[in-house]
Amino acid sequence: MSARAVVVHPDAETLAEAVAARLALAIADAQAVASPVHVVLTGGTAGTASLAALGRSPLLGLVDRTSLHVWWGDERFLPAGDPDRNETQARAALLDVLDLPAGNVHAVPGPDVVGSPEDAAAAYAAELAAHAPDGATVPGFAVLLLGVGPDAHVASLFPGQPALDVTGVAAVGVQGAPKPPPERVSLTFEAIAAAHQVWFVVAGADKADAVRAGLGGVDVHEAPVSGAHGHDVTLWLLDVAAAGSEEDDG
Ligand SMILES: O=C1O[C@H](COP(=O)(O)O)[C@@H](O)[C@H](O)[C@H]1O
Numbered sequence: 001m002s003a004r005a006v007v008v009h010p011d012a013e014t015l016a017e018a019v020a021a022r023l024a025l026a027i028a029d030a031q032a033v034a035s036p037v038h039v040v041l042t043g044g045t046a047g048t049a050s051l052a053a054l055g056r057s058p059l060l061g062l063v064d065r066t067s068l069h070v071w072w073g074d075e076r077f078l079p080a081g082d083p084d085r086n087e088t089q090a091r092a093a094l095l096d097v098l099d100l101p102a103g104n105v106h107a108v109p110g111p112d113v114v115g116s117p118e119d120a121a122a123a124y125a126a127e128l129a130a131h132a133p134d135g136a137t138v139p140g141f142a143v144l145l146l147g148v149g150p151d152a153h154v155a156s157l158f159p160g161q162p163a164l165d166v167t168g169v170a171a172v173g174v175q176g177a178p179k180p181p182p183e184r185v186s187l188t189f190e191a192i193a194a195a196h197q198v199w200f201v202v203a204g205a206d207k208a209d210a211v212r213a214g215l216g217g218v219d220v221h222e223a224p225v226s227g228a229h230g231h232d233v234t235l236w237l238l239d240v241a242a243a244g245s246e247e248d249d250g
Contacts (some may be wrong), residue, residue, distance in 0.1 A: 003233050004234045005235050005236070012046060012203035012239045013049075015050070015201070015238070021059055023199075027062075027063050030143075038070075038140070039142055040187070040195065041090050041145055044148075046147060049093075055096075066104075068098075068100060069100075069105075069139070070106065072087060072106075073145065073192070074187065075120075075156075077120060077185060080107070080113075085110065108124045116173060117173030118173035125170040128170045138191045140194060143198075144230065146225075148207055149210065150206045152223035153224050155187050157186050157189070159223065166188050167189075170190070171188065172188050189227045194231060195230050196233070199230075200236045202236070203238070204241050211236070212244060213225065
């Protein structure tokens with residue numbers, strides 16, 4: 001049975017610092033009993049701020065770089081180095097400091113490498129399978145980070161889109177995303193559900209309705225955030241504004 005918890009932080013900065021500390025310790029704890037350890041990074045405002053906080057944290061010294069593999073929950077279908085790629089932002093925020101072996105960083109290929117988001121999803125799924133235990137399609141991610149959009153999207157799973165219903169594959173190509181760029185690649189809900197822990201990292205009053213929808217279990221086609229769960233733990237890491245707590249202050 002998967003456990004769910006909600007932790008509310010006083011502001012976005014504190015949230016980022018707390019997520020960074022929590023993530024460093026979670027990786028170190030996982031590395032104490034397993035190797036390698038796989039973690040899924042997110043894009044988005046609060047997610048990237050958390051990666052940057054980890055890049056500055058002395059707790060980063062607890063992480064064994066050689067046995068950490070990083071992946072992405074979704075990627076914008078843009079060429080390597082594009083500033084709007086989640087990978088580019090994560091490198092600037094964390095990976096340039098963390099300096100993992102190149103083979104431990106599993107970026108989603110862009111149009112400089114493959115012809116379409118569907119081809120990128122297939123290549124990414126093959127890479128995931130190559131690092132998965134026998135009989136599985138993805139590694140057993142220790143932690144999978146997810147931002148949440150104001151429209152309640154997670155990764156690149158947007159309301160009303162066909163990708164929400166894709167099963168049997170770990171990654172899916174996305175066309176016509178309502179948030180630019182329209183072409184993207186996303187993990188599927190099945191792949192997300194293989195993570196031991198899923199952490200939603202959410203800040204800002206514009207996300208309060210999406211958080212409410214996710215916690216309330218609104219239909220996944222309307223609020224994709226409802227469809228993402230960790231195998232063991234689903235953790236909602238919020239600031240007060242995203243938690244909706246500020247609305248009461250008038
Ligand atoms: O496009 C994306 O958006 C979400 C959330 O972004 P935010 O700036 O509203 O926080 C993000 O989680 C996702 O990874 C990304 O590709």
